[in-house]
Amino acid sequence: MVSQKEDKTSSVQQLIANSRNQKTKKIVEKAMPALLFSAAIISILTTFGIVFTLIFETFEFFKRVSITDFLFGTKWLPFSGNEPLFGILPLIAGTLKVTLIAVVVAVPFGIASAIYLSEYASEKTRRTVKPILEVLAGVPTIVYGFFALTFVTPILQEIVPGLKLFNALSPGIVVGIMILPMITSLSEDAMSSVPNSMREGALALGATKFEVAIKVVLPAALSGIVASVVLAISRAIGETMIVSLAGGSTPKFDLNVTDSIQTMTAYIVQVSTGDAGYGTTIYYSIYSVGFTLFIFTLVMNLLAHYISKRFREVY
């Protein structure tokens, strides 16, 4: 034991050897940040890749279809033989119908359960419920789509007369269930970060817990809650598998929710699973739709970012 220890204390020779090692050390020290930086660059390249792909192929699309027809056309009939029509409004209408229904389901339930978890529930309940919500958030969308098609739609057909097998209502509700955990968990985070002293102040003045929740905590956490809702809307707009399984493939520019619809994402799926040859107008149309979708979600994400930054209360 003793001799080993003596070996480890550095002699002069070892110090010289060490200083030689310093050279390779220096190289590693210089190379690693550069290497790691190149990994970080990948994420920027991804964004550029997405933006340029979408712009280039959409540009190709607009060589064949006029932009005004695309933006203001109320008929989306890409497969109709000689005279295909590419007006995006029906696809946007389908997307917004589903999103709106989803929001109507998710926002009240999401915020109500966030209030319950942050203001009423015991620590133990919160610790059990939150992981379960995580499970709900981790369920693949394909499973939700199957659930919508085989469970929610048949039940709704019993309740709502004239509801088609493919409709906006059923996928809308299920998308709402999908984004619910996101709203709950982000809103709960926002409400939990409201300092206890504010609650205690209100309680000391004789407020009930409900009054504290609605009049103190909710306004204080409002920016976080609104941001969570906006993020959830963005998620609902980009959701794909639920709407393409349960929404159908009939783009229509109206307000009917009992009829078959088509969303932007569902259209991209429809073309991808069919045989649109490379280079055809239909092939390029999925990029123009993808680009529109990208803009919608980007605006939502930036808005959520802005709200949570601009209106963040600092305690």
Add this chain to the structure above:
Amino acid sequence: MRYMDDTVVMKRMTKRITANKVWKTLFFLATTFALVTLAVLLYRIVTQGIDYLNIDFLMNFASRFADKAGIKAALIGSLWLMAVVAPVSIILGVGTAIYLEEYAKKNRINDFIRMNISNLAGVPSIVFGLLGLTIFVRMMGLGKSILAAGFTMSLLILPVIIVAAQEAIRAVPNEQREASYGMGATKWQTILRVVLPAAIPGILTGSILALSRAIGETAPLVVIGIPVILQFLPNGLLSQFTALPMQIYDWAKRPQEAFQYVAAAGILVLMTVLLLMNSIAIYIRNKFQKRY
């Protein structure tokens, strides 16, 4: 001076207390709504799928006939996909996180990288599919291969891994780094031998959760054009393949009712894989995560 009127106060108090109770119940019911939905969803799928779930189902290839349909190609395909996604996304993600947490100075480029990552996290997965189709399938000529799909999925889950790894690295207290520097270690040595080992549980937990998202993700695969009915197993990274969610999607949209049960059985397999991965993540989190 007016004294408070006891009866008025009592009346108002009762009203407010009742309101509190009623709303508490409503909030509680809203919370149970999510839990009940989850329970119903799981119950439905288990009762629908359990009869079809047997060894034959796991060992058979896809088929036009519901009673012969199996999930072998999809299950193996998903494993192959993970064999690409796991190393690529973890190396890139952890590398980026180390760079951002340990090296990045506060300047424009690094701010841009940070902002960019949070924006990427909000891009719909189907748009990543379009990216994969153009860049990997067509421009790089990888075809509808495991590699093309794997790269696409890696980019998709990259933001999740980066954020998880950043949080894990940030949680390592500075005293540990300072102690390491104090002993004469260089920056990279400190990162490799002090920071990373301490951050690994957090990184692993986040990575496994991100990978389980990649396993369930369907939209990018659909856009890339991954085929469904395959009668062979992949034999290399450039080979064609199919994956669990693709297979389920195909079964779910078939008109014959029998395929609904097959789809449910497929979902059971997928959910089992996910549950397994999530429990590993939770196990790692509970067992190894230290609080400083």
